[in-house]
Amino acid sequence: MIPYGRxxxxxxxxxxxxxxxxxxxxxxxxxVPLFEQTVANKVGAKHAIAVNSATSxxxxxxxxxxxxxxxxxxxxxxxxVASANCGLYCGAxxxxxxxxxxxxxxxxxxxxxxLIAAEREGKLPKxxxxxxxxxxxxxxxxxxxxxxxxxxxxxxxxxxxxxxKYQGEYIGNCRYSDITVFSFHPVKIITTAEGGMALTNDDQxxxxxxxxxxxxxxxxxxxxxxxxxxxxxxxxxxxxYNYRMTELQAALGISxxxxxxxxxxxxxxxxxRYDGLLKELPVKTPWQHPGSYSGLHLYVIRLQxxxxxxxxxxxFECLRGQGIGVNLHYIPVHTQPYYQKMGFMQGDFxxxxxxxxxxxxxxxxxxxxxxxxxxxxGCLRKVLS
Numbered sequence: 001m002i003p004y005g006r007x008x009x010x011x012x013x014x015x016x017x018x019x020x021x022x023x024x025x026x027x028x029x030x031x032v033p034l035f036e037q038t039v040a041n042k043v044g045a046k047h048a049i050a051v052n053s054a055t056s057x058x059x060x061x062x063x064x065x066x067x068x069x070x071x072x073x074x075x076x077x078x079x080x081v082a083s084a085n086c087g088l089y090c091g092a093x094x095x096x097x098x099x100x101x102x103x104x105x106x107x108x109x110x111x112x113x114x115l116i117a118a119e120r121e122g123k124l125p126k127x128x129x130x131x132x133x134x135x136x137x138x139x140x141x142x143x144x145x146x147x148x149x150x151x152x153x154x155x156x157x158x159x160x161x162x163x164x165k166y167q168g169e170y171i172g173n174c175r176y177s178d179i180t181v182f183s184f185h186p187v188k189i190i191t192t193a194e195g196g197m198a199l200t201n202d203d204q205x206x207x208x209x210x211x212x213x214x215x216x217x218x219x220x221x222x223x224x225x226x227x228x229x230x231x232x233x234x235x236x237x238x239x240x241y242n243y244r245m246t247e248l249q250a251a252l253g254i255s256x257x258x259x260x261x262x263x264x265x266x267x268x269x270x271x272x273r274y275d276g277l278l279k280e281l282p283v284k285t286p287w288q289h290p291g292s293y294s295g296l297h298l299y300v301i302r303l304q305x306x307x308x309x310x311x312x313x314x315x316f317e318c319l320r321g322q323g324i325g326v327n328l329h330y331i332p333v334h335t336q337p338y339y340q341k342m343g344f345m346q347g348d349f350x351x352x353x354x355x356x357x358x359x360x361x362x363x364x365x366x367x368x369x370x371x372x373x374x375x376x377x378g379c380l381r382k383v384l385s
Contacts (some may be wrong), residue, residue, distance in 0.1 A: 002372050003325040005187030005297070005365045008360050020247045023171035027246045035199070035250035038257050041343040043172030043197040045180070047206035050250060051213050053184035054159045054196035056243035057138050058086035058129070060088040061179040061198050064208040065153045067127055074111070074114075075129035076106040077332040077352040083129050083157050084333050096334050098349040102287050104133050104300070107351075125152045132161035132171065135189075135295025136288060140166055140176035159183035162190060164263035164295035171295070174201045184249075187365070189263055189295055190256035192249035217242030266366035267296035270373065272363065274299055277377040281384055298329055299364040301353070308384055312357060318383040324376050327361040
């Protein structure tokens, strides 16, 4: 099976992890701060907080921004459920904004229309989670302008986008957002096995997220209610969680980050090759905004079903049957049973739903060979003929 995504682990990665195994610290040692500084320096952010998953990063980001009951969080329906669930964790209400039909990211025009209506109803969002789907950045300049006008905070869910750029600068610098989140799951661009990170330029947000990732416990005397009883003393000043990243994960992340630019460049080579190989087939290849540089975590095509004698499902199953590990990113969140119990219905976000009915993620990872890519396209050509 040729998978849709996979990690690359080389000897230097293994050596970095073994070094930690032979050290005094498996957790809460020097590697996590070093990984945080490495990523922050790379993307141009002031602070980075490493955690055990991007979902945890989204959660502490919402907490740090003060999301709570009676608040609203908006996001795109074409994302993994975590981008919405982070609002529910905080007791907030969740809503969605339909996607742009070309980029598949949250549509700024649809956002503006929804904000105008929400302002009349007194239901403006406190937080907007924008998702850089497949690694292509959203129109952050337009979205940031709307945030200034309507007063909401922005979290960039850049789980797909580390190593990508917007307007010539690395995604993650938080120029147009309050917090950016990365994922280091094995199918992502770089990996720590499981893991995530929240980045910000705001000192207070960083301090709060650091607190929330570790039980709400502090040894900072400035945050304590009274003088410490002794050098052993700590206080729990907030309700936090055990979201810490291990030293093993951080060591792997540091090693992987050294190859980040190479990984993304290889993905661009693969995407360009896919574009050429798929040119004559009844599919729509991804459109890339000329002012951005995608992380290219995914390569999503859309089937032109009116020109194909098979259904979406039949194409998917035929490819899987031939050993091509295609996938589908994503099932619209509002169509999930849990969200339908909240009142969301089929038809609420028609552009997202149409995307779902046609989308197919082809194998895309920097270790994919030309021979494997030719096999993928050959099988697709056969299925669509």
